[in-house]
Amino acid sequence: xxxxxxxxAPENIHPATLAKVRAAIDSTGYVPNSAAKALxxxxxxxxxxxxxxxxxxxxxxxxxxxxxxxxxxGYQLIVGQSGYSDxxxxxxxxxxxxxxxDGIVLTGVGHSExxxxxxxxxxxxxxxxxxxxxxxLDVLVGxxxxxxxxxxxxxxxxxxxxxxxxIGADDQRSQRRWSSFARSARAQGLAQPVAHFVPAPAKLxxxxxxxxxxxxxxxxxxxxFCSSDSLAFGALVEARAQGIEVPRQxxxxxxxxxxxxxxxxxxxxxxxxDGPRIGExxxxxxxxxxxxQPLDERIVDVGFSIVExxxx
Amino acid sequence: xxxxxxxxAPENIHPATLAKVRAAIDSTGYVPNSAAKALxxxxxxxxxxxxxxxxxxxxxxxxxxxxxxxxxxGYQLIVGQSGYSDxxxxxxxxxxxxxxxDGIVLTGVGHSExxxxxxxxxxxxxxxxxxxxxxxLDVLVGxxxxxxxxxxxxxxxxxxxxxxxxIGADDQRSQRRWSSFARSARAQGLAQPVAHFVPAPAKLxxxxxxxxxxxxxxxxxxxxFCSSDSLAFGALVEARAQGIEVPRQxxxxxxxxxxxxxxxxxxxxxxxxDGPRIGExxxxxxxxxxxxQPLDERIVDVGFSIVExxxx
DNA sequence: TTGTATGCGTTATCAT
DNA sequence: ATGATAACGCATACAA
Numbered sequence: 001x002x003x004x005x006x007x008x009a010p011e012n013i014h015p016a017t018l019a020k021v022r023a024a025i026d027s028t029g030y031v032p033n034s035a036a037k038a039l040x041x042x043x044x045x046x047x048x049x050x051x052x053x054x055x056x057x058x059x060x061x062x063x064x065x066x067x068x069x070x071x072x073x074g075y076q077l078i079v080g081q082s083g084y085s086d087x088x089x090x091x092x093x094x095x096x097x098x099x100x101x102d103g104i105v106l107t108g109v110g111h112s113e114x115x116x117x118x119x120x121x122x123x124x125x126x127x128x129x130x131x132x133x134x135x136x137l138d139v140l141v142g143x144x145x146x147x148x149x150x151x152x153x154x155x156x157x158x159x160x161x162x163x164x165x166x167i168g169a170d171d172q173r174s175q176r177r178w179s180s181f182a183r184s185a186r187a188q189g190l191a192q193p194v195a196h197f198v199p200a201p202a203k204l205x206x207x208x209x210x211x212x213x214x215x216x217x218x219x220x221x222x223x224x225f226c227s228s229d230s231l232a233f234g235a236l237v238e239a240r241a242q243g244i245e246v247p248r249q250x251x252x253x254x255x256x257x258x259x260x261x262x263x264x265x266x267x268x269x270x271x272x273x274d275g276p277r278i279g280e281x282x283x284x285x286x287x288x289x290x291x292x293q294p295l296d297e298r299i300v301d302v303g304f305s306i307v308e309x310x311x312x
Numbered sequence: 313x314x315x316x317x318x319x320x321a322p323e324n325i326h327p328a329t330l331a332k333v334r335a336a337i338d339s340t341g342y343v344p345n346s347a348a349k350a351l352x353x354x355x356x357x358x359x360x361x362x363x364x365x366x367x368x369x370x371x372x373x374x375x376x377x378x379x380x381x382x383x384x385x386g387y388q389l390i391v392g393q394s395g396y397s398d399x400x401x402x403x404x405x406x407x408x409x410x411x412x413x414d415g416i417v418l419t420g421v422g423h424s425e426x427x428x429x430x431x432x433x434x435x436x437x438x439x440x441x442x443x444x445x446x447x448x449l450d451v452l453v454g455x456x457x458x459x460x461x462x463x464x465x466x467x468x469x470x471x472x473x474x475x476x477x478x479i480g481a482d483d484q485r486s487q488r489r490w491s492s493f494a495r496s497a498r499a500q501g502l503a504q505p506v507a508h509f510v511p512a513p514a515k516l517x518x519x520x521x522x523x524x525x526x527x528x529x530x531x532x533x534x535x536x537f538c539s540s541d542s543l544a545f546g547a548l549v550e551a552r553a554q555g556i557e558v559p560r561q562x563x564x565x566x567x568x569x570x571x572x573x574x575x576x577x578x579x580x581x582x583x584x585x586d587g588p589r590i591g592e593x594x595x596x597x598x599x600x601x602x603x604x605q606p607l608d609e610r611i612v613d614v615g616f617s618i619v620e621x622x623x624x
Numbered sequence: 625t626t627g628t629a630t631g632c633g634t635t636a637t638c639a640t
Numbered sequence: 641a642t643g644a645t646a647a648c649g650c651a652t653a654c655a656a
Contacts (some may be wrong), residue, residue, distance in 0.1 A: 002642060014641055026474075034410045035356065036633035038347040039648050045392075054376045057369070064366045067393055078390045081379055095388060096344045104472060121341040173442040204571050230571070237575050244638060259516050259542070260572065263549050316651060326625060348649035480632065574640050 007032060021280060023280035031100055038100065046101040047075050047286055050092060052171065054086045056201050058228065058256045059107060060237040061275030062129065062282070067103065069283025075102070075290075084171050084200050086112040097122045103286035109133040109140070110172045125289035127282050131173060134260075134302060139289060141281045141300045145173045148271055148304055150179030152225050155306050157188050161223035161251055164193035167210040167235060169200035169228035177255075181225060194218045204229065207234020208241075215242065222250060223312075229254035229261050232268055277302055320345060338511050348413065350617030354586060357465050358413040358422060359598055360390045362404060364483065368513050370540065370568045372417060374441065374594070381407020381595025387414065387602075396483050398424040409434045409484050415598035421445040421452070422484045443485060444613060451601060453484050453593045453612045457485050460583055460616055461492030464537050464565055473535035473563055476505035479522040479547060481512035489567075499622075506530045508613030508617035514539065520553075527554065534562060535624075541566035541573050544580055546621065563624040579621035589614055 006013055024030070025067060038044040047070050051059055052305050067077045081098060082089035092116055096104060104124055109131040111119070119126055119137055122126040122195075126138040131145060156164060164185050168174040178195060185193050196214050198206040211234070214221065224234035232254030246266055248254055254261060254270035261268040280298055288295050318325055318333040325333075336342070350356040359382050363371055378380050379389045379456035387388055392408060405427055408416060413455065416436055416577060421433070421443040422509040431438055432448055441459060478499050480486040490507060497505050510518040519538060523546070537542035544566030551558050558564055558578055566573060566582035573580040600607050 001644080002637075004633095005642085008635085012641065017641075029430070029464070031409045031430075031434065033351070033414060033633050035347045035350040036648090037635085039345070039351055039632090039650090040634045040636085042648080043345065054366075054379060060372075061368050067366060067391060071404075076390055076392065076411070079379060079387055080388070081376070081383065093381075094343065097343045099388070100345060100347060118341070118343075122343070133351050204575055208575075223521065233572060233575065260545060263516055263545065265577070273366070275478060313628080313651080314648095317626085320651080324625065343648050348632090349651080351634090351648090352650045352652085354632075619628080 002177040003030075014064055042100070043290075044100050044101060044102055045075050046078055046095040047103045048078045048080065048099065048101040048106060048285075049088060049097070049105040050080050050107060052083050053081055053201050054079065057230070058273075058275070059130070065276040065279025066283050067279075068282045070287070071276060073283065073287045074265050083108075084275035085098065086115070086182055090115045090118070091221060093118055096245050097124065097278075100124075102193075102290035103127065105129060105282050106113045106137075108172060109142075109176040111137075125286060127286045127289070129282050131301070136299060138297060139285045139298050140301065141278050141285060143273060143302050143304050145176040145179040148184075148255070149177040150184040151306060152177075152271065153181045153184040153188065153193075154226070156251060156253065156312070157185070157190065157225075157249060159312055162190060163221045164190060164225065165214055165218065165221040165224045165225070166193055166195045166225045167214065167231050168195065169202040169231075171200040172195045173306060174200070174227040177227060194221060196308055198231070203232050204230045204234040204237075207231035208238040211235075211238040212237040212242075215244075223253075225255075227255050229256040229268060229270055232270065233260065235265060236264055236266075236268070247310065247312050250267070253306070253312060257307055261307075262309060264311070266311045269309045269312040271304050272307045273304045274302055322361065326618045336609060337450065338554065354370045354412070354413055354585065355602075356412050357387050359388055359413060359415045359417060360386050360392065360411065360413040360604070361417040362394050362401060362406040362408070364396045365393055365513050366391065369542070370585075370587070371571055373444070374591035376593025376597050379437070379587040379591075381592045382599070385595065388601060394419075398427070402427045402430070405430055409436065411499045412436075414602035417594050417598055418449075418579040420579060421448060421454075421486060421512070423449075436512070437598060438489070439618075441590050441594050444611070447594035448611060448613050451607060451610050451613065453586060453590050453597060455614050455616050457488040457491040459563060461494075461537075462496040462582065463487040463618060464489075465496040465500065465505075467492045468535040468537070468563060468565065468624070471535075471624055473529075474502055475533045476502060476535045476537070477526055477530065477533040478505055478507045478520060478537045478539070479543050480507065480509050481514040481543070482509045483512040486512070486539040487584050489537075490541060494608060506533060510543070516542045516546040518550075520550040521546075523550040524554075525549040527556075531593075535565075536562060537565045539567050541568040541580060541582055544582065545572065545576060548576055549566075550576075559624050565618070569619055573619075576623070578623045581620055581621045581624040583616050584619050585616045586614055605613060
């Protein structure tokens with residue numbers, strides 16, 4: 001008990017005792033046991049994050065900022081990969097809930113019914129990220145993928161493009177950008193855009209192959225929206241290989257504004273999302289919730305912007 | 313107690329009891345408490361990983377494979393960022409040790425004396441990665457950065473290059489590649505190579521700026537070794553901007569073989585390391601150690617290869 | 625086949 | 641200012 005006090009409330013301890021206990025701690029290499037602490041206090045100082053994949057460069061900035069923000073606030077981060085699969089996410093969720101984290105940060109808002117139930121039943125605070133919905137589980141930090149699809153299609157039309165195409169990954173958020181992109185194009189009087197999907201996570205080489213496939217069927221497209229900068233990079237490479245001039249014959253828009261986007265030839269027009277901001281906000285929100293502190297807003301829309309460069 | 317048995321050893325439970333308990337579990341949403349389990353059994357099923365940064369694309373494949381490998385084996389991963397700083401690593405280690413993970417995976421072998429002491433005192437199995445040393449703390453999965461520096465210099469000399477330069481990040485491993493690169497160049501009768509360092513983690517833009525700085529002083533260099541593909545990408549961009557032909561006037565070698573390396577113009581010659589293999593091996597080793605199983609080898613050298621493309 | 629007692633390391637609470 | 645007791649949820653050892 002005295003040791004506990006020395007560590008947690010040294011102010012009311014006799015200096016001599018303090019010194020003696022600290023000496024003992026040093027000489028024995030004593031380190032308190034967080035599991036016992038958590039068991040006794042029902043506070044684990046652990047936050048869990050569920051991500052589709054750790055390698056997706058898009059989420060990376062967010063995780064890094066999240067990890068840093070949590071560390072700064074005295075929390076540790078436990079990560080799980082759902083691999084873009086609902087079943088995997090549900091399994092993971094059970095494991096995670098058994099750890100009794102003080103909070104859970106999810107990527108996206110599309111969870112299985114079972115997953116939603118378990119999360120709500122656990123009573124653990126949840127922050128969903130990288131997406132927007134009217135009915136979040138709890139707190140939400142993200143932006144609208146529908147708005148992205150719509151704005152990109154309007155942007156392309158405003159630049160005089162008429163034959164739109166899209167290369168996307170088969171994950172939920174990319175699909176929603178696609179739906180909105182297509183709907184908006186039709187609303188503006190264009191034909192239904194061409195689409196080609198590749199398995200997530202999409203790699204550069206997928207972009208090359210995908211554009212090749214699209215061009216084989218639809219040589220007349222004049223604008224291409226790629227659901228990631230990596231895909232766009234691949235598309236630029238393929239366009240050059242096929243002698244298609246970008247942007248004269250084909251406008252290309254990416255997603256993510258990864259650090260190579262402005263160095264490509266031509267520099268890539270892309271959708272920029274403030275990943276670190278999402279991570280930092282998520283850290284703030286989840287910790288506030290964990291401490292039972294009130295939150296200004298339950299839904300934070302961080303927005304996005306279209307960074308216009310020479311590929312359009 | 314019966315609930316515990318239903319969950320962990322259902323074979324000796326009366327079918328009726330089994331059904332009753334399971335129904336109760338379902339209806340109440342009971343999820344076992346890992347902290348209590350850990351406290352009782354001294355086995356947390358938790359592995360901690362310490363990384364310089366989560367965004368370094370180099371380690372990413374390793375972390376992903378590590379996370380996947382651990383999940384497959386029923387372990388969860390807790391991550392911490394040391395930010396290339398010893399002090400931060402030591403702080404982190406204390407937090408980590410207090411969690412009583414069943415194992416710790418470290419990046420690199422350069423830890424502070426204090427850190428080494430704490431790790432050894434904790435008795436927690438440790439796997440060091442991405443480096444090689446004669447005296448690992450425990451298990452090691454990596455490769456020799458000295459060998460990388462040496463082999464790249466030999467490679468460049470064998471291709472007729474005589475005025476070597478290096479652009480590196482100021483992290484330990486990059487520095488060791490540099491020392492060896494320089495030593496080997498001198499041993500081959502060349503002058504001391506030119507070097508320029510940028511703060512880790514190095515970004516593409518740093519590569520541009522660094523090459524500009526090097527060229528301002530040493531216009532006559534004919535070969536450049538960059539300590540990451542991102543830096544090399546930036547260097548290629550700058551070389552083109554300055555009208556320097558690669559590889560005719562300047563050979564460029566990267567490190568990492570990131571997925572864009574073969575798509576650059578010219579395609580980048582680079583050092584390839586099997587990141588996923590390191591992660592998977594680390595998962596295997598740390599779990600074996602955690603279970604007290606014997607290990608074939610304590611030191612695994614996964615090696616590296618120089619992938620020759622058109623930038624040299 | 626099921627149940628009871630006990631202790632893992634911590635801290636809230638109540639003595640002293 | 642310090643110590644004693646109890647309880648967090650689980651699983652080992654033992655009993656029935």
